[in-house]
Amino acid sequence: MLEARDITVRFGDRRVLDSTSLHVGDGEVVALLGPSGVGKSTLLRVIAGLLTADGGSVWLDGTDITVLPAHRRSIGMVFQDEQLFPHLSVGANVGFGLRMQRVAHGVVAARVAELLELVGLPGFAGRQVTKLSGGEAKRVALARSLAPRPKVLLLDEPLTGLDRELHDRLATDLAALLRATDTTALLVTHDHEEAAKIADRVVTL
Amino acid sequence: MAGSVERDRAALNRLPRWLVPALAVLPAIGLAVFYLWPLLTLLQRVVQPGSIGHALSAPGVARVLWFTLWQALASTALTLAVGFAPAYVLARYRFPGRRALLAAVTVPFMLPTVVVGAAFLALLPQSWHGTARAVIVAHVFFNVAVVVRLVGAMWAVLPTDLTAAARTLGASPAQVLRHVVLPLLRPALWAAATVVFLFTFTSFGAARLLGGAANPTLEVEIARRATQLGDVDGAAVLSVLQLLVLAVVVWWSARWQRRAAVQFAGVGAPRRSRSRAERRWVPTVAAATAVAMLTPLAVLISRSLRLGGRWSLAAWRTLGSAEVRPGISLGVDPLASLVTSFRLAAVATVLSVAIGGLAALAIVSAHRHGRLLDVGLMLPLGTSAVTIGLGMLITFDTAPFDWRAAWWLIPAGHALVATPFVVRALLPVLRSIPADQRAAAATLGASPLRAWLAVDVRRVMRPLVAAAGLAAAISLGEFGATTFLTRSGRETMPIAIARLLGRTGQVPRAQGFALASILLVATAAVVMVASVLGERGGASDA
Incomplete structure (x- = not known):
């Protein structure tokens, strides 16, 4: 089980996340919904270990991984713009x-x-x-x-930038794939329909 | 019928036919007389029967070639290694003093080689003088800017999320570097390595001051043969050999760079350091870099103020005369060399700005035929300064072209070295002018020629100021070509510095450091003023 407890992130004077908590059960697919700029991606980065939070802790299967470097967390991430290695x-x-x-x-x-x-x-x-x-x-x-x-898969708006038809087809495929592989996943999106289609549970930030 | 209408239509807004030839004539003549002719004379010396065999069988040639090669390879490898961390920090992080650090890293690259040589003579212990490691250390200091600029420019646009993606896939920092960062930076690493290799392979000023007689590079050996041994044919053979090596390296590296090129989209904006580790090592790298870049220059200035283990202004006070003690003259008047240098630099600047400006306008206006002039004017850039000087020395020595005593021969040589930089600085500006601007001027009633004057020529004025600064700095510090063209009693500053530092005795040494300090400040000031003026021009145009 993945758990984020009281995560706080400040960029300068701006509080992007203020004591935000969240949990994802084993094999569960959770969608994190909210308008842009509300700190959804920031939360994913804290969980992945790409960003150090100013407060709070991250737990995976009962272990505190807050200070564990990203490459030892066994938490995978799909980036918004894929970030495939071009070479x-x-x-x-x-x-x-x-x-x-x-x-x-x-x-x-x-x-x-x-x-x-x-x-x-x-x-x-x-x-x-x-x-x-x-x-x-x-x-x-x-x-x-x-x-x-990976023990958990994070997906940061994985279906943006596609036309409607392709988007819907990929959303269906993604939902089926996450079930078939029994993947624990946290999905960030601003699309209600997409969230409902893919996730077992929707959390609004 | 339709054809003639088309032709008329195209001719309607065309610049007068005589314009391009009129612009190109002066640069073309200059290039032919002061570059191509000397180069042909040089080649003619080389193809004489027996001269190649004679030159290459001379004792020590193999040793000089070997030393030149291995010190260049060692300098290149070390420069890449040393420049890597500052390149990363400057490209990836935002911190107070970032611009100042970037300037501090870039300054040595703009400095005359003689000043860098003098700075390391002042800094390094006596036991290092005349050694290969002294030459290599100075080369690293001089060329770190190349790595920071070229590799840093690519690193700055490498998407940060690409390395983040690798980390979420389980790659350790070392694995990220090896499997993602280095392969993607490879084109920039290659480009930087090539440039540093070319500079260090043809190193003259720093190598001559620091390597001493025991470690001559090819350039130093060419100058020694021509000016001290009178073996001009031998020097000519070595120059041409060096040209061939350079051509092969450039060709081979261009091929590799094309192969290594990878397209990637996105930008990685520089950011503040956030994690605790970053907050520790980013300032550490920045501070260490600043100290390493500024220490040799500070030591140079302080050494000019020390005599016999004590602080003293004696070296500065005696700069105005050739006498070290009453009645004992050394034949070099430091202050007179300063006047000479500034005078020659003024002439060289006017020449290179005029010729470079005309050439740039001709290249852009002529479109296809401009290629020839473009390539032709870049040739001096790929030719070492010593080769240029040697060529001019052996070409202009017979009547009616015996110009060895002519005062303008040195500025002509300097202008030859500086003009390619002027052209490079102007071309991007001229090429970025949209054709519509000239069309707009035409609709406002300007003739094609008036429109061209109002748009193209006006636009080039501000960058011309920056280019003039660059040309002045190059002329002030030029050492390689000047070594061949200088005449006693009319030494330039770099020549005087090398002479003073070549003497034994504390006073001339301290005078050498003092004169090098003056040249250091003068060059830095010229470059800074010109770049500030040039930048301001860019801003007001936008």
């Missing part, structure tokens, strides 16, 4: 997390193939990420985050 192929992007753990090449290749299959892009491993369409890039980003089997 690596699709396959190398998806396998990145496993390679960082020095997993054997054969195992990495098998897991990459499995995940590309899962997100509906079989055979894409050799492609260049710079030549992908918007929807394809989002699927690759999702596969990349799931590959190292």
Whole structure:
């Protein structure tokens, strides 16, 4: 279970988060809803370990991980604008997390193939990420985050910037995928419909 | 029928046909007489039967080549290593004094090589003088700016979330650096390495002052052969050999840079340090960099004020005369060299600004044919100053072109070195002028020529001031070409500094440091004033 307790973040004089608390149960998909500028992304970054909070603590499975560096938290994140590594192929992007753990090449290749299959892009491993369409890039980003089997997956507005039809199709796929992989996930969005479609529970910030 | 209408339509707003040739004629003649002709003379010396074999079989040539190569490689590797942390901190973090630190890092790069050499003579212990490590340390100090600027510029636009993504995938800081940051910075690292290698491979001023007779670079050896041994053919062979090496390095590096290029979108804005670790090491790196950049310069000035282990103004007081003690003259009048330098710099600046300005206007107005002049004017940039000086020395020594005694030969050489920088500074400004501005002037009743004068020529005035500052700084500090063209009694400051520091005795040494301090302040002032004036122009135009 993921728990954020009394998180406070200040940027200069502005209080972006003021004693905000939140929990996500195992296998649960929670949507964090709210207008822009309310600190949703900031909360995700604190949980991921990318930003040090001014107050509060983060707990994962009963352990305090507040001061644990991002790469030891086993918390994956899908970024709003994908942030695929432009110098690596699709396959190398998806396998990145496993390679960082020095997993054997054969195992990495098998897991990459499995995940590309899962997100509906079989055979894409050799492609260049710079030549992908918007929807394809989002699927690759999702596969990349799931590959190292994170304990929690954070999704920061993962479906923005797509046209309506593609957005709806990807939202359906994402909801099915998170269920199929039994992933514990926290999703940030400003779209009520999207939140209702994907999440088990909606929290408004 | 339609064809002729098209032609008329295009001709309607065209600049007069004579304009481009009229603009290009002076730069073209200057380039042909002062660059191409000397270069051909040099080549002619080289292809004479036996001269190549004779020059390369001379004792010590292999040693000079080897030393030049390995010190350049070592300097390049060390500069990249040393410049990496300041490049990161300056590109990624916002902190008080950031602009000042950026200036402090950039200043040494603008300084004359002789000043840097003098500063490290003042700073390093006696046991380091005349050693390879002294040369390498000075090269690192001189070129850190290249790494900070080139690598930093790329680092500043590297999306911060890209490294964040790697961390959420389980990459440790070392893994992020190795698997994400370094591969993405590779084009900038290559570019910086190439530039630093070229500068250090052709190092003359700092190498001559610090390496001494025991560690001559190729440039130092060329100058020694031509001016001390009278072996002009041998010097010519080594110059051409050096040109070939430079050409190969530039070609090879351009290929690698193209291959390493990666596109990425987004920007990583600099930010304040937030985590505790950042708050500790960002100021540490910034402070260490500032100290490292300013210490040699401060020590240079303080050493000019010390004689016999005591503070003394004697060196400064005696700057005005060639006599160290009554009746004993050293033949170098420091203060006179100052006057000479400023006079020559004024002429060189006018020349390079005039020729560079005309050339830039011609290149832009001529479109396709401008390429030729563009490339031609960049050639002196790829030719070492010593090669330029040597070429001029052996070309202009026979009547009716015996110009060795002509006062304008040195400023002509300086202008040749400085003009490419003037052209580089002006071209981006001229190319950024939208064609619509000239069209707008035309609709207001201006003839094509008037429109061109009102838009293009006016626009180029402010950046021309900045370029003039750059040209003046280059001329004030020019050492390589001047070594060949200088005549006794009319030394420039860098020549006088090198002579004074080459002497034994405390007074001339302290005088050398004093004169180097003056040159340091003068160069820094010229560059700063010009860049402030130039920037203000940019702001008011926008």
